[in-house]
Amino acid sequence: MTMIVTRRTFLAGSAAATGALALGRPGRAFAADPLRVAFVYIGPIGDHGYTYAHDVGRKAMEAHFGDKVKVTYVENVPEGPDCERVIRQLATSGNQLIFSTSFGFMEATIKVANQFPKIKFEHATGFKRTPNLAIYNARFYEGRAVLGDIAGRMSKSGVAGYVASFPIPEVVMGINAFTLAAQKHNPNFKTKVIWVNTWYDPGKESDAAKALIDKGADILSQHTDSAAPLQVAESRGVYAFGQATDMTPYAPKAHLTAVVDQWANYYIDRVQKVMDGTWTSSDIWWGFKEGLVGLAPFNASMPADVKAAADKLKADISSGAVHPFTGPIRNQKGDIVYAAGQKATDEEMLKMNWYVAGVES
Amino acid sequence: MIDESIVHISSAVISASTPLLFAATGELIVERSGVLNLGVEGMMLMGAVTGFATTVTTGSPVLGILAAAAAGAALSLVFAVLTLTLMANQVATGLALTIFGIGISALLGSGFVGQPVPALPKLDIPVLSTLPVIGPVLFGQDGLVYLSVVMTAGSAWFLKRTHTGMKLRAIGESAQSAHSLGLPVIRMRYLATLYGGAAAGLGGAFLSLSYTPMWMEGMTSGRGWIALALVVFGSWRPWRVLAGAYLFGGVTILQLHAQGVVHLPAQVFSMLPYLATIAVLTAISAGPWRGRLTAPADLGKPFRPPV
CATH class of the missing domain: 3.40.50.2300 (Response regulator)
Structure with missing residues (x-):
């Protein structure tokens, strides 16, 4: 009921x-x-x-x-x-x-x-x-790392555009994870960021998307909620990723995939725990592994090797074999923040307020 | 390359400014008649959803645009009946109209979320639109863009040059005096309110058919409120309102392009359109061009005809 x-x-x-x-x-x-x-x-x-x-x-x-x-x-x-x-x-x-x-x-x-x-x-x-x-x-950054992996393989100009909402750790973390993954294939990969200072304003998001394409981006990602950037990507003939849900209907050609929020498993688990009397006040940060983060179906136009690589990265992150924030990682000034092999801790990620090299904001 | 980005940026400025211009020129006429309708946001959303739904269902953008204007006017009729006939408080009723508009547009549009609609066709004006740069910018836009400028010019002419416009202004300044001169206060306020609703509806239709051709809940994202502010900053004059709308739209777009080139905190960039619009329009109001700047004297006051 x-x-x-x-x-x-x-x-x-x-x-x-x-x-x-x-x-x-x-x-x-x-x-x-x-x-x-x-x-x-x-x-x-x-x-x-x-x-x-x-x-x-x-x-x-x-x-x-x-x-x-x-x-x-x-x-x-x-x-x-x-x-x-x-x-x-x-x-x-x-x-x-x-x-x-x-x-x-x-x-x-x-x-x-x-x-x-x-x-x-x-x-x-x-x-x-x-x-x-x-x-x-x-752990949405896990999904964004896979988007970055796809962007690094699909972008010809090596420049991605990122329509961003507010400069808070959640968003900064996503931009960094995306850029680092793309740089695995193209070390010169750049992510240009435009802040729209809103979670939801279709008009402004579309204007930001247009500006990013004018600045040379041939693939768009977004951390705002409307499908407007995808529509711009479709009409200007570039690729894009959806946000929170599968946004394919808005951009059948441009939409490659999307990070999808899947809260169902968590809600079922927590309700079950209350029924069983085993509920405790916990601090949960789940990702691919627990099914809280997923990916929308890949666009049919994506080459098979790109699809396979994305699936593999997803599986590796899920199993823990790959951590999206593994050194060497440099900041925008070029200083080493994480040495080779060093991994960012959860606490560090949740406070992230700096950009990796290659992010232009 | 440079030419191309000038065209892109200018076209984006026009897109960002046009919905504000529609809503603001409409509200200007309403306020000049002495009525304060704060429901602009709600009426824009009604126009956006109706225009979109009609275009999707009938396949005709012209019908969609007409339906959007009719829907905006229909919602403003509710406001007019409540405030002009039943004497309800205009501020409270206008706020309620916005909330109602948000809700009813979401309800009407729930079946249309995610549906595609082709963008409005560009009306290329022969010969002129082939000029480099200014051709596509000034003479290659869609019909609604031209309509918004024509409506601004029409409003300016109507208020200043026509007999009816003078009557409308008189009613806005002093409904009592106008009534005692035999002017039909309530009837003219009704018509002005309906016109304002239709214009807001057109602004909404521009959003859902041209700017971002889709329907999503609350897609106006506060543009109705900015339009209301523009009327005040434009000191209730059509051409100043147009200047304000284009200034706001222009700075909104330029700050997006400046990001990454000029290094300032993101929050500063998002303040710029507001700061620039306030600064320039205040300067105009304070400068030698100063005319009559105050609001229509009877703005927001209910009028009850003496029996």
Whole structure:
């Protein structure tokens, strides 16, 4: 069962719901009762990007457990005071496990989690944990390394364009992983970056994509959510990679593949743990290996050897044989940051605020 | 090579400016009649989704554009009935209109996400469009670009040179006085509001049919709000609003091209369009060209005809 609630009707009805709860003492959950799970989304599930991907995971989890869970989700929740009200309302209305899926929900989730120690909370992409608040994230840089590998083999000019959102570690890490992998095939490979300072603005993203092509890029990657850069790539005859979901319909010729967010396995695992009573506040950073990060099907026009190499790199990263951040790695000034064979630690990657040589931003 | 990048950059500037120009020239007429409609963003989205859906369904971009204008006007009619007939607060109603527009456009468009539509054909003007550089930039754009400039010129002419335009301005300055002179205050405000809605709808259609030919939820990304600001900074004058729209669009594109060449933090680049537009339009307003700069005196005030 799913209850679809919009933020507005939800807040309007919250006073009544709280009143009802105050009358009847909240009954203890019996084994036969469905587990009540809630999701808080930053965007609309129709964004065909980040929130859409979480919702695909939510649906898969629901299909997996059927009647054993009762799921609620609230979409379009802005980062700010509203999100705390939404999360608290979900907590008071009987949900036992609450996923808040945007970085900016962090402080509000912690605050509510401290007030409801018996309810379990999960916060995506954050870095603060409490006894009843777990955090989870995906190693998207692994996928971006495979994109870089493909770009290094497919680009004739040796210049990639990268439509980037904000200079935060998550984005910087992706740009670096992409560039390093491409340089394995073309040591002179360059990644030109244009920052649009937004996660979602189709017009601006398309303008940035056009500017990158004008600057000599013949393959585009993006860390923004709309399909507009792909459309530009299609019309200007260059290659491009999609974001978060398979964006082939927007650019049947240009779209080579995309890093796909696949949250389903994690959501199923966590709900199962709550049912079994084995849930603990963990800090998860899963990638290819656990199936949290995937790739969209390769474009048919990709040469077989490029496809095979991409599959192999994916398998090697998955098995741990290859780490995308293995030295020698130089920064933009040409200084060695990681010596040959040295690997970046998770902590270092999560704080990454410098660019590797070959990135032009 | 250089010629080619000038063409690319100039065309990108025109694309970035045109949706702002449509919405802002429309809102200018609305505000000159004394009505403040903050629902521009919502009306643009209605135009974007309706224009896209109609073009996909019928295969005719002309029908799509007409439907977009009609949809923007239809949404503004809701606003007009609430504020002009039922005397609701204009600010609150306008904000509600934006929220409503975001929601209803997402609902209407849910089946059209991911569908392709061919971009609007370029209307090459014979002979002129073959000129080097300025040919493709000035005479090789799609019809909506020309329409936006024609509408700006039309607004300027209408407000300054026509009898009806003068009546409209009088209503915006003092609805009471205009009413006592026998001018149809409510009727003219209705018409102005509908025109503003249609123009915002066209701006939305330009986004979904020409700029980025696709439909995605919330694809206006705040352009309606920038259009509202441009009307104020352009001190309610059509040509200044056009200058503001092109300045904003121009700096937006140029800062993208400057990245990687000029080394500044990314955040500074994203501030530039706003800073430049505010600085230049403030300078114009403070300079020797200063005319009447204040808002229409009755802007946002409800008018109830005395019985």
